[in-house]
Amino acid sequence: MIKHQEQVKKWKLATEKSMQRFPERKERFETSSKFEVSRLYGADREDYDIEKLGLPGEYPYTRGIQPTMYRARYWTMRQYAGFGSAEETNKRFRYLLKQGQTGLSVAFDLPTQIGYDSDHSMSKGEVGKVGVAIDSLEDMEALLREIPLDQVSTSMTINAPASVLLAMYIVVAEKQGISPEKISGTIQNDILKEYIARGTYIFPPKPSMRLITDIFAYCKEQVPKWNTISISGYHIREAGANAVQELAFTIANGKAYVDAAIEAGLNIDDFAPRLAFFFNAHNQFFEEVAKFRAARRIWAKLMKDTYGAQNPKSWQLRFHTQTGGSTLTAQQPDNNIVRVTLQALAAVMGGTQSLHTNSRDEALALPTEDSARIALRTQQIIAHESGVADTVDPLAGSYYVEHLTDHMEEEVGKYLEKIESLGGAVAAVEQGYMQREIHHTAYETQKAIEKGEEIIVGMNSFTLENEVRPELLRVDPTLGEKQKEKLTKLRNTRDQNRASARLEALRQGAKGTENLMPLIVDCVRDYCTIGEICGILREEFGEYAGV
């Protein structure tokens, strides 16, 4: 009798039981040759390393966070969208919901992400360009009009002003008659990677960390179904990091948020189950799969062993994945469909909870509707036609994949030690450590590509003389003006005294130590704009100037 047989037996029973509540997609899974496909392979073997791999849905979660994974439910196909005005984006959202999509993912324009109103001088040329422009509650109401907020989950890519956008979402729900404990969604809210890689920071690290832990504490009480942060390696990778750097820096940032929340007096099991992650799916297929598997194991050990979390939900690393934008080429853009397919497959083999597949034309502009549809179809083909989702963690036990997974864990450990020796992630960011590491890798990659040591098909090899230039999407260039008019009207029609009083209360709160979320909710309810709210906080907190 093999040592871990008892454990496997217990797992089988528990899984059968949980399947009564979460049934699998089919009674029997089979290949084209009618071979039956089992839920799980390998665990009955004598040499199965149960310490390292665990069982699906069990610590340390190397094989996934659910016992049946995609046999019960596919990953969420969550395509990031949004551009132009709130009204336009609302139309798109309602169309998507009608097509059966249950999750929304909102892209905001850069002025919104950096806390400027559309009529600020810094917003010139940027309004509505890379996402939807939101200045006040009025725009948020338009964005979410006729969308039942108790039935959809909404992911918002917003960081420095995450509190403001979350507050707006809460108030819109309130106006729909839906109480905050019924709404669900995610805010990115990951400021550290903004300093490291993405660049849409506003305030210095310390007050930024306070805003984040304020959100943790507020949501624990008021909005319990909200994922309060999405700790993101995606942008670190896009900035040029390699796989191990992506994972190491993300985990290091995750630790920093956990430390900050504990220091702010929160209990780990009160916020850890609401932490989510966001990774990149890049070109090297097996390395990416190993990265996702290692990520789960590293985080589980960290939360259980280092931080002493008791709730298994605190140990589970849940993540969203997006295929690697910077791997797309402007040359022969249809080739990008193939790249995205391989990357998406790696994400699925790695056990992602949700996935965004990029469109083929994103090296050139925002995606056209045709390109966006192909991107979604890519996921659907992987899910419904390839059969890869019919058994749990199918690459487990591959000598290569297990080696890569172990090695990834070791190398991440080295980086974590290094960052610890610098004083943790916040200190390392302030010293520019991660930024330098990433830049070094980015430059080495560029040189390798230019020397032809690294082949990019269609770009530095297999090129075409006369490329056909595809149709691209354009954003309404008059939107900036329209948004400005809207703001002027708002400022003339709202109760100015109330708005001013709310902003003053926020200022006083920012000077002290109280939780700022309720004050921000009050501000947005009385139609203070994002620029006004962030303006007050800029005055009180100062601005981050870069390293």
Next chain:
Amino acid sequence: MNKKIRVLVAKPGLDGHDRGALVISQALRDYGMEVIYTGLRQTPQQIVAAAVQEDVDAIGLSCLSGAHNELFPEVMALLKERGADDIIVIAGGVIPWEDIPFLESAGVQKIFTPGTPTIETAKFIEAAVRARDGLPASTGMEAPKKIDHIGIAVESLDEVLPFYVNTLGLKLEAIEEVPSQKVKVAFIKIGESRLELLEPLSDESPIRQFITKRGQGVHHVALGVEGISERIGELKQAGIKMIQEEPVKGAGGASIAFIHPSSTHKVLLELCDKTELEGGAS
């Protein structure tokens, strides 16, 4: 005059994607330029003020947010206002093809689309700045990789070889006749280079003429290069006179060309490309 070209790399607009800006900054530095990087979120006013204050030759604008059609022309207009429109402006980022004519008509000299090798951008800036300053298009060629060999003119191989092989203890690689030059050549390996001993086979041989005029001794130095045709092109652009304007076959099957001594302060220099023979990077 060998002043370094100064370039301001700037990020107008609000997007935080500075991977491209950082990589191009480093690449231009490695090419030999002085580069000032502005950091994120620069207004056109800030960019132009920095360019004027730093007295740069060129500005590289990087924008990935889609705001280029508003921001780039504003930079151009402000440069003009400040009387600084002799500064060369180039740009890159996520810029759709169809916007390029508009931006170029606004005065941006060139838009580099994703995938452009950094060396191409560096060369473009160099050529544009030199053209503006009325200088030849290029300062020179991509640097040679090594001394491929040193050519030594001798009366008789039989007489000198014992010294090199027995006394110095070097290894004789091969002896070969090169009919085009009417010489017999002995190759002696030394580290990554060689000595090439040249014995004239007839009175018309250039080596015979050399010995008659100057006596035995060092005849030429051969510089190992890659991509000899492009290197010759670069030298010609820099105003250098070549003896062979196209590469010819030399000893050992290498592609070679001599630079005219009038351009080299009287040293006979040979460009020697063995990339194809050795299967090196192309």
